[in-house]
Amino acid sequence: MERxxxxxxxxxxxxxxxxxxxxxxxxxxQDDLTEMIVKNxxxxxxxDISALEVVDSFIGRMLGNIASMSRVLDAATxxxxxxxxVAITLVELGLSLPGVRTALNVEKGxxxxxxxLTATNGxxxxxx
Amino acid sequence: MAMPVVKxxxxxVRSGDNVVRIRQIVRxxxxxxxxxxxxxxxxxxxxxxxxxxxxxxxxxGEALVxxxxxxxxxxxxxxxxxxxxxxxxxxxxxxxxxxxGGGLGLGLGGARRLSSEFSIESxxxxxxxxxxxxxx
Numbered sequence: 576m577e578r579x580x581x582x583x584x585x586x587x588x589x590x591x592x593x594x595x596x597x598x599x600x601x602x603x604x605q606d607d608l609t610e611m612i613v614k615n616x617x618x619x620x621x622x623d624i625s626a627l628e629v630v631d632s633f634i635g636r637m638l639g640n641i642a643s644m645s646r647v648l649d650a651a652t653x654x655x656x657x658x659x660x661v662a663i664t665l666v667e668l669g670l671s672l673p674g675v676r677t678a679l680n681v682e683k684g685x686x687x688x689x690x691x692l693t694a695t696n697g698x699x700x701x702x703x
Numbered sequence: 704m705a706m707p708v709v710k711x712x713x714x715x716v717r718s719g720d721n722v723v724r725i726r727q728i729v730r731x732x733x734x735x736x737x738x739x740x741x742x743x744x745x746x747x748x749x750x751x752x753x754x755x756x757x758x759x760x761x762x763x764g765e766a767l768v769x770x771x772x773x774x775x776x777x778x779x780x781x782x783x784x785x786x787x788x789x790x791x792x793x794x795x796x797x798x799x800x801x802x803x804g805g806g807l808g809l810g811l812g813g814a815r816r817l818s819s820e821f822s823i824e825s826x827x828x829x830x831x832x833x834x835x836x837x838x839x
Contacts, residue, residue, distance in 0.1 A: 595723045595726065595727070597719035597720060597722065597723050598719045599719065628730070628744065628747070629726060629744060629747050629748050629751060630748070631748050631751040631752055631755070632752060632810060632813060633751075633755060658744075659741075660740045660741045660743070660744040661744060663741050663744070663745075664741070664744045664745050664748045664817065667745065667813075667816050667817055668748060668752075668813035668814075668816065668817060669799050669812065669813045669816070670813070
């Protein structure tokens with residue numbers, strides 16, 4: 576079965592969405608990712624959508640769901656790399672991705688995650 | 704008013720893969736028409752929303768993709784038809800946040816905002832036809 580790979584990158588998980596997602600693939604990703612969060616005891620997830628040329632309300636909902644599920648599992652999600660044309664379209668569509676944190680690229684996203692971990696003292700807790 | 708159709712293609716809307724295929728065709732045709740990247744993205748996204756509605760609420764149907772040339776302007780028209788249950792209250796269905804399917808309820812209203820022209824015809828028990836056009 577086709578799957579979107581989830582990479583462990585240091586203390587975080589990185590998901591790079593490169594294919595035109597259909598519904599089943601999106602649902603599989605939600606399942607796989609929540610499992611990986613628990614298995615790796617990670618507190619941060621980066622979702623790189625720089626290769627996505629379209630984010631419709633279905634994908635938008637999936638991103639929101641992933642952020643909510645991660646939050647419940649004590650992990651923060653940052654969506655990174657949105658193309659400008661996608662951002663313009665999303666807002667006109669009426670989707671502003673509430674509850675989803677964003678950053679311009681993976682590097683900035685990691686900074687954001689590190690910052691939030693330090694702020695909530697999660698970093699120290701997990702290493703202790 | 705008859706509008707010169709430069710080319711047209713019919714695509715089934717029966718599966719998620721069909722929706723992906725329609726997005727690809729719309730992208731390719733808008734590139735050929737010389738749409739800007741933002742305009743390409745808008746109409747591809749609108750097509751995706753309506754195709755999903757046709758699939759999820761209309762029980763599947765068909766999409767007609769047409770490349771138009773009228774006077775000096777060029778555009779892309781999409782006609783989605785299904786023989787599903789129809790939409791009882793179109794005004795309500797066009798409102799953001801209204802949903803019967805567990806989605807976000809942005810599909811119809813959002814697609815209308817992303818189109819230059821948008822029309823919807825529906826009869827309860829007979830089906831729905833959504834037409835959207837984006838001019839370059």
